[in-house]
Amino acid sequence: MTLAYRPGSGVLHALDPRAKLALQAAFALVAFAHTTPLGLALLTPLAVVAPYLADASPLAALREFWVALPFLVAGPVVAAVSLGPPWIRLEAAAAAALASYRVVLVLLVAAAYVYSTPTRDSRAAVRWLLPGRIGAVAGVAVALVFRFLPVLQSDLAGRRDAVNARLGSERPLRERIRLVAVGGLARALDRASRLSVALRARCFAWNPTPPPLAYRGRDWLATGVALALAAAALI
Template identity: 55%
Template sequence: MTLSYLPGDSLAHRLDPRTKLAFQVAFAAAAFAHTTPRGLLALTAVAFVVLRASGLGARETLVGYRFVFPFLLAGPLLSALTLGPPWLRVEQGFESLLASYRVVLVLFASAAYLRTTPVRDSRAAIQHLVPGKTGRLLGTGVGFVFRFLPVLQADLRRIRDASAARLGDQRGLVERMRLVGVSGLARALSRSDRFALALRARCFAWNPTLPHLSLSRTDVPVAVVSLGLLAWAIV
């Protein structure tokens, strides 16, 4: 399941993208500043409110980000294990587990942003916040990633399914990873060439006409919450 923009009428859909970007930054800062059970519990409540406001479910979000969980689980395990007595350091493993859970909460907030914000609005917000050529470069890069990444994920799923249909799932793990990785890289390079050709054919412009952005009263409470999270992170 790919987490990408889906039109809707939720509260998060009606927010200005600049407000949502500010909330992303404030939420991530608070999560990294308060990696404690009490702090993460409070941020968990905020994350579930954010998901509800965007029309997303926790299960759907976890499925969409399932590829990162092996790495998030490997960190606590490696931190807890030692090469000698006592063999298992529970305290270090618990601290690393809290850090991994912090990343999950940040992913929840980012999923809400991706689901409720069109790519053009994201580009417009970045170019409003960062002036000049730097803003145009960042906005263009974000737009490319948001459009290109779901296509690459779909390619990897098709390669994996095709391999399984040919009994590739009976191979060893390393061999399956090699086949999917090499095929996925070849597909990505091929798509990047076609993508560059399509940009030239459409006379790609660095400064296109972007959608008009305007703040509304709906953005005020979210901006207040963002300021509160940022203040909490600093304090």
């Protein structure tokens, strides 16, 4: 599975991309403003439901970020260790655990957005938010990220499978990480070079015709929820 748009009939598929961006930004804002056990507990149901509204599951969404998850798990452990007395700092570990869990919730909502939003719609929404040349450049950057990221994910997964097929799973963890990371980076640089040549060969346009955007009743409802979340972040 790759983190990319999946056609479907979910609730989020029917929303205007601007409303979904507002929801995603507001959720991230309130998650960072209220990184407490109570705040994250209240946000957890919203984050878990988000992938379902995009015709996906939370577990499938989490698998998209398998590279980042070990670091999120290791963060509290590293924060807890001290080089001197008291050696183990439980308060630091708790704060790091809340921060890691906050990131997981934000990633779930972000995955739901990607699953339910075509790249062209995301680009059009960014250009609407940032008119002029800045919006055009930002729209191009967003479009390239959404199209390039699934390819890089596939390359890393293929590299990992190739290493395991050659008994790489029996090597030390550091060696496995090095083999996958170095091979993945080389592949990414090669793809970036080929992408640059392909864009020039096709006379890449900065201002293509964007898809039409139209706010409807459900979009205003989603925007209202986003405003409520943003207000909660300021309280």
